[in-house]
Amino acid sequence: MTPIAAPARPASLDPAHARRWIRRRRIAAEGRADVGTVYAATLALLMAAALVGPPVAGVIWPPDMPGGGPTVTPFVGAVAALAAFFVVLRQLGPLSVSRSDATWLLPAPLPRRTLLTPALVLTTVVALVVGAVIGVAVTGHIAARPTGLLVLGAGGTTGAAAAVGVALLAFTCQRRPSTARFADGIGIAVGVGGLVLAAALRATGEPGLPAVRLPPEAVLAVGAAALAAGLIAVGSTWRALESWPAAPIAGASITMGAYADVVYAVEPSYLTEMSARRFWRSRTRVRTTRLLPARRLPPLVAQDLIILRRKAARLWWPVGAAAVPVYLADGPAWLLIGVVVIGALAAASLTAESTHDDAANPAMLRLLGVTGRQVTAARLVVPAVVAGGWLAVTLAVLQALGALTGPWWVLGLLAGPAVAAGAFQRARASAASIGTVLIDTPLGAFPAGMLLWLLNGIDVLAVLTLPISVGLVLLPAPEVLGWHWLLAQAVSSALGYALLVRRSGTTAGSF
DSSP: OOOOOOOOOOOOOHHHHHHHHHHHHHHHHHOOOHHHHHEEEEEEEEHHHHHHHHHHHHHOOOSSSOOOOOSSHHHHHHHHHHHHHHHHHHHHHSSSOHHHHHHHHSSSSOOOHHHHHHHHHHHHHHHHHHHHHHHHHHHHHSSSSSSOHEEEEEEEHHHHHHHHHHHHHHHHHOOOGHHHHHHHHHHHHHHHHHHHHHHHHHHOOOOOOOOOOOOHHHHHHHHOOOOOHHHHHHHHHHHGGGSSHHHHHHHHHHHHHHHHHHHHTTTTHHHHHHHHHHHHHTOOOOOOSTTTTOOOOOHHHHHHHHHHHTTTGGGEEEEEETTHHHHTTTSSHHHHHHHHHHHHHHGGGGHHHHHHHHHOOOOHHHHOOOOHHHHHHTTTTHHHHHHHHHHHHHHHHHHHHTTTBBSHHHHHHHTTHHHHHHHHHTTTTTTTTTTOEEEETTTTTEOOOHHHHHHHHHHHHHHHHHHHHHHHHHTTTTSBOOHHHHHHHHHHHHHHHHHHHSSSOTTOOOH
């Protein structure tokens, strides 16, 4: 018998060689960064800075400190902004890679630390920038003028340290999904509570800060120490990346890839569908309800109520958004109108996914024996109630502040069906049919699908809520809202509701 030598065991894979090989193959397939792309992105950033830079700078750093001395409200607003930043980080990951890397490199025997380092660095840098801006904004609202660089540095450093702490909490939640839901609930509660508390303080009289004056040197020292501790903790997180589970990173990579697809394919409706699937996939403790077996409500209305009930966590955002118009009561009328109308549209869109389900599954509607007009009439009930309630509360708060006089809350209730019609029209929109329309610009042609999709539904809303918009412009306090305004809004809402139902198909699901 001739002995056969065993095959030699290959040497361990060199990580540096593997990364170099992957980078070369990726450059060969995708190419390097295009000069035209870099130029267009840079020009877009410069144009955005030129257009919105001065107003944003005025909000962050007002020319003069508000009269009456420093107050507590800027700190409450900063807490709400940090909570919103945490929610955004949780929605994005915060650590993710491309979908191809998540498919091939994440489960491969390669150092996970090297794969996730760019995402970790990017998240940390974004946290530093966001925190510094928040800290400077708080400093601009409480510091006396003129302000030295020491005070400015103290505020920016302290804000950056707080934002890095928020990023570390997001990292921990991604690594330990068991604690993520609790932390997400806390983040939403803190964000919404901060908005409501800041609005209440502004309405009842902003309390001043204690007379104790902290030297800026001490604040800078404490902020620098906290920032150094946070960066050290980020370094510890980087060293522990090898032991991170792969499932949360893969899920975040899929989400980021979907966002990239929306921008590339100009199809925002895909993002809406993905968000709905992701929401319902995370609900593992769904229980049946007695709304449907009781037969007290039509099936489609009961389904919308069930969706609204199971989205209780998302209902807090409209509650917090109702406090935003309080800050704009003394500002430009067009800004107040935009916030009120868009906020009502967002509240009415909480059950918009049922419209997508009706279009995707018309057989179920035919089994129920309903026509397209009956489906539309039923789908408008719950959004009309939600939007009307949101508008009633918002306008009642503005009336309590003295910015409006008269039965404005009744006007908000009457505008509910009009807002529901706009939300329904927006839910049925898709950019796929209009994404190929090109608009020529000096920088080249771009598809107008995204722009038209953003405006779809808002045009209907703007026409049907004209009494509210015109009333906010022409009837500032102490002028009293007349009953003819209520009649005009009731007629507008009924007309929009009837036309939308009339134009719906006579066959169920024929949208």
